[in-house]
Amino acid sequence: MLDFLASVGRIFIHFLEATGRLTLFTVVSVSHCFRPPFYPRLIGRQLIDMGFYSLPVVGLTALFTGMVLALQAHTGFSFAAETGVAIIVVLSVTRELGPVIAGLMVAGRIGAAIAAEIGTMRVTDQIDALSTLSTNPYKYLVVPRLIAGTIALPCLVFIADVIGVFGGFLVGTYSLDYNPNSFLSVMWDNLSTDDVVSGLVKSAVFGFIVALLGCYHGYHSRGGAQGVGAATTYAVVSASIMILLSDYLLTAIFFSS
């Protein structure tokens, strides 16, 4: 019994340690976002890596998500027919599926890449080398990725929203034979600015989470290739969980009334 309690206690203490370390890492990283020197060249490079090069995978995912959604809504809500399908597609994509699916795809693609890159730099002494060259690793490695992640994901999600809705429109009009004009007008009439803005705010939070957890796990990786592999896994898994958790919290905040 005592052994069991000791194990539970150890797990709890490790959890508190990890939470404290992550909180400290977040506070230090965010504080460096507002203090010079800034590295606009690195921010630009990260924006291209995170945003531009994620476009194909996010766009393709959004397209098929919109298409599947239209099909499922048609078969599942046959009583609602055209109006219901259009509303379900446009609201689901802009409010929920666009940000969440883009966030998860970026967590897999970018979160893993950040953790692997920074983790490799850690285990090969490159981060120590940065410090000895009078360069703060938080400012040089973490801040550009945090800023780029927070900016890139809303841009990606905006494009994903358009592509996802277009996917639903394609299936609705070509496969389900809905009238294109009325399908579009129902979508437009039922879409409010809040729907789009809430999705974009969520995606900014998701982008921050993906970049932060990628940097955190990479920065604290230990023990060579195995440590870098573990950091990559932790980065993707923790970012995915945090995206879903924060999605619920943000949805509750935005739409509680």
Add this chain to the structure above:
Amino acid sequence: MSGKIKIAVRGLKKSFGSKVVLDGVDFDLNEGESLVIIGGSGTGKSVTVKCILGLMTPDEGSIVIDGVEATTLSSGERFKLLRKFGMLFQGAALFDSLPVWENVAFGLIQGHGMARGRAKEIAIQKLGAVGLGPEVAMLSPAELSGGMQKRVGLARAIAAEPEIIVFDEPTTGLDPIMADVINDLIIKCVKDLGATAISITHDMASTRKIADRVAMIYKGRIIWSDTADRIDHSGNEFVEQFIHGSAEGPIKMEIRAL
């Protein structure tokens, strides 16, 4: 050597959990002097150097660099102090996302705010000083051999003309000829810059060549320190065993039966 103390380390202690790595390290390093710290693997050489550079925080003790207590500096002050340092890492630690010239010029551009064009000129000049031509400048570090990477690391360490250069296992993993080339370059660079040097190694050929003074660390303490020419007559059984690379002696490896 001016006789002025550049780095003074007193009572340095560092533990990782229950494992005591440094147990009260004391030494002085004079300006312009080349100190080599020798000792077996896991005796605390790297940790000592990392504490001096502020890459690790010691549990106890004092590190005074040019009269400034380094253990209590803020992060910003620490990065300013690090402008005095250059460091050659054991694995060179080159940034693999940057070409060779940007690696060498990194400290000049990021640490000293120099324009990229001017920094590139200096980088190519420093690459020349370590025997690498300008054609190497645009290569990626992954395209270089181990010896070339060490030389680029050395060029990076001296690029900003630091007052103190730290060499971490500078010849480890190199063939004897390349190791000697690196030793010669270290002597030349330190002499040309008039820098103070601190090296950690277990390569005795390298130690004899680059050291003005040698200190041996064992179980987290400096157990012997003297001028390099005294190393063969140290009268210290630990040093004797280490420099002769003998398995017999007071330093015991913990080996279990098969």
